[in-house]
Amino acid sequence: MAPRLASAAPSPFRSREERERDREEKREAVLRAAVRMFNARGFHATSLDDVAASLGISKPTIYHYLGNKEQVLIECVTRGLELLSAAADTARAQPGDGLARLRSVLRSYALVMMDDFGRCVVRTGDEFLSPEGAALFRARKRAIDLSIRALIQDGIADGSIAPVDVRMTAFTLAGALNWPGRWHAPDGPLSPSEIADAMVDILIGGLAPRT
Amino acid sequence: MAPRLASAAPSPFRSREERERDREEKREAVLRAAVRMFNARGFHATSLDDVAASLGISKPTIYHYLGNKEQVLIECVTRGLELLSAAADTARAQPGDGLARLRSVLRSYALVMMDDFGRCVVRTGDEFLSPEGAALFRARKRAIDLSIRALIQDGIADGSIAPVDVRMTAFTLAGALNWPGRWHAPDGPLSPSEIADAMVDILIGGLAPRT
């Protein structure tokens, strides 16, 4: 049999980068499986044995990739917080007045809340984390809150938003948008995008200045 | 020494009703202690030994009054749901147009969410309950949701509320008002009443018909 070209038949011998990519991929798979189970059954009610079983591997393998159970949770929450931060930052950099940009941020925020990792942020109370974990967690959530507040400020400054209590408004908006993270079922009749649009419309309705 | 009047010196011998009242009082004390710890540390992270210790009693005493751990949680959640239902029903029966009555319901709802038992409703996901418990739980939450929807309908009918998507509006309003149950700390600078007013104003703002 003629020897095959390297490009046609990928060698079973992995290079350095390939192995690192493999490793990353496996880590990611563990995280995905874990976050799904955490969301469905709760953190304390999910054992790492369960997570391992759902991937057809054994518990020590999870420890090999992720250290310990809290670390798994922290990585999941961090993923979610990163999505949220990204949503806030990119939408904030767009053109348009304050109200338009706020709308855009809220929409993205709502969508993240219907993603596995976004959900996890909302479902993970401080009480599940160690004090250090909780502090980190709070700091990141605060940064996102400040982003939203800044946007509301901008809107008030440029006249696209009525003069409201910035702090309470940010709390209220975020609170409402967090909620789908608790009840949204991916198989419902409305798509995440439709839900996000509907909620944002309702919330934004009261902010425009009365003409 | 002269014998005292019964009214002046309460006898140490308790009557039937007194004993029943005592029992009820103790049950209530257990529930209060439990709900506080559940809210602070999470259901799974709170052991009944902890709850018992916080009352200076022993675990079997809790079992004597309440059966088992899930029962304790169910009673707490039920208390909260009753407060919520009561808030919805009494405010709904008041005079005024739909918008005014909705405002009143939302305000009461928000206040309940800053009470120990109200908080517990929001912090207790279905995943903590047995299937039967979760079903009961969902049914009662649904009833409350329907109350709010009915009120929005009324407001649309009488012209005090703009024609909105009733279902999504009810979800959004309730979602926003649920949130204080997760972050509100009783020692913050704003009183529950102030928070409730501020949130309701923000949420209601968008519902009045544009003139």
Add this chain to the structure above:
DNA sequence: TCTCCTATATACTCGTCGGTATATTGATTA
């Protein structure tokens, strides 16, 4: 080829916690 590192498994330890068996005390009732 010998050694070392990575990935993975099996099988264990140990603490925690829900729940229970049983004893005790004292008031209630027949």
Add this chain to the structure above:
DNA sequence: TAATCAATATACCGACGAGTATATAGGAGA
């Protein structure tokens, strides 16, 4: 006064689950 019941405690059991000790197999590098 004997029998009973309510209230409470101590001491235990059994399960579960986080985390670990240890073994193995095979590729990577010297």
